[in-house]
Amino acid sequence: EPEVTQTPSHQVTQMGQEVILRCVPISNHLYFYWYRQILGQKVEFLVSFYNNEISEKSEIFDDQFSVERPDGSNFTLKIRSTKLEDSAMYFCASSPNGRDTQYFGPGTRLTVL
Amino acid sequence: GNSVTQMEGPVTLSEEAFLTINCTYTATGYPSLFWYVQYPGEGLQLLLKATKADDKGSNKGFEATYRKETTSFHLEKGSVQVSDSAVYFCALHNTGGFKTIFGAGTRLFVKA
Numbered sequence: 553e554p555e556v557t558q559t560p561s562h563q564v565t566q567m568g569q570e571v572i573l574r575c576v577p578i579s580n581h582l583y584f585y586w587y588r589q590i591l592g593q594k595v596e597f598l599v600s601f602y603n604n605e606i607s608e609k610s611e612i613f614d615d616q617f618s619v620e621r622p623d624g625s626n627f628t629l630k631i632r633s634t635k636l637e638d639s640a641m642y643f644c645a646s647s648p649n650g651r652d653t654q655y656f657g658p659g660t661r662l663t664v665l
Numbered sequence: 666g667n668s669v670t671q672m673e674g675p676v677t678l679s680e681e682a683f684l685t686i687n688c689t690y691t692a693t694g695y696p697s698l699f700w701y702v703q704y705p706g707e708g709l710q711l712l713l714k715a716t717k718a719d720d721k722g723s724n725k726g727f728e729a730t731y732r733k734e735t736t737s738f739h740l741e742k743g744s745v746q747v748s749d750s751a752v753y754f755c756a757l758h759n760t761g762g763f764k765t766i767f768g769a770g771t772r773l774f775v776k777a
Contacts, residue, residue, distance in 0.1 A: 583763065594770060595709065595754060600763035608763040643709060645765075653699070654758065654765050658708035 556657035558644050564663045565634055573629045573660045575644030583605045584627045585645040585654060586619065588612070594645065601627065602650065634664045667692045671755045671768035678745055679776050686740040686771045688729075688755035696757040698722075698731055698738040699765070704753045712740075712753070745775045 557576045565567040565571050577584050586598040599609040601619050618630045627646075631638055641661050672687040690698065700712040700722070713722030717772045718733035737756060755768040 574683075585764070588763075595756075595767040597764035597766070602763075610764075641708075650763055651758075653697075653711060653714060655711070656701070656709040 556644055556646055556655050558642075558657040558660050560660060560661070561658065562661045564665065567636060567664055568633050571631050571634055571662065573631075573642050573644075573662070575627045575629075575657055576625050577627055577644065577646030578648075578655055579625070581646035581648050581653075581655075583607075583647040583650050584619075584621070584646070587643045587645065587656075588640040589643065589659075590637075590640045598629075600650075607650075617621045631662075634662075636664050638662060639664045667696070667757060667759055667766050669755050669757055669766055669768035671771055673769070674752075674772040675774055676771060677774045677776065679728075680747055681744045683757070684740070684742040684749075684773070685744045686753055687772070688738045688740065688756075688768060690736050690738065690755075690757050692736075692757055692759050694759055696759040698729070699756040699758065700727070700729055700740050701754040701756060701767075703754065703770070705751070709754070745773070745774045747777050750775045751775060754777075 559574045584601045589595045599613045600607045609663045641659045644657040647654045668691045697716045699714045701709045701711045713724040715722040715731035721730045729740045752770045752772045754770045758765045
């Protein structure tokens with residue numbers, strides 16, 4: 553069964569550094585998403601992406617964040633200058649259309665020191 | 666706005682006990698409802714879903730029925746196993762919206 557994959561599984565970075573989290577959505581899906589989960593807390597929506605542009609974003613998704621689909625398979629989340637509070641598990645998800653089930657990847661645990 | 670409320674945990678049960686995790690939602694329109702499970706150290710796995718009123722989602726012995734009149738989607742299992750220990754998230758995805766909205770999660774511990 554096709555699945556969403558994410559790399560790396562764990563990223564450790566220093567405060568102020570840029571990080572790029574990578575995702576490979578399911579191949580025939582058209583909608584892509586990023587969510588985050590701070591340790592022990594609820595899963596929060598960050599951004600959705602369709603047709604090469606952001607379709608919705610949350611208040612968390614400020615100017616420090618950006619997303620890109622650089623080629624036909626990858627979907628990336630960039631954090632320009634990481635803060636301690638960016639430490640969380642980041643989940644990528646994809647959906648065949650905007651109405652159906654979203655399929656989640658295994659997550660990237662980001663630790664900012 | 667749209668929201669999901671689920672019972673606080675942790676829930677601790679003995680093996681073979683009956684499980685209920687309550688979930689209620691607030692939404693405009695006709696959302697799809699989901700239960701996701703997160704095993705220790707892992708990502709989110711879709712457990713079951715229901716897309717319209719009175720639908721019952723089921724998987725691995727878990728069930729949940731979409732009740733529009735009570736805006737609920739309670740998760741049940743007749744006989745839990747130690748391997749069911751995990752965090753369970755109730756979630757909704759509204760028609761025309763892009764994001765999935767999650768409840769706070771309920772941690773389940775099952776003792777042998």
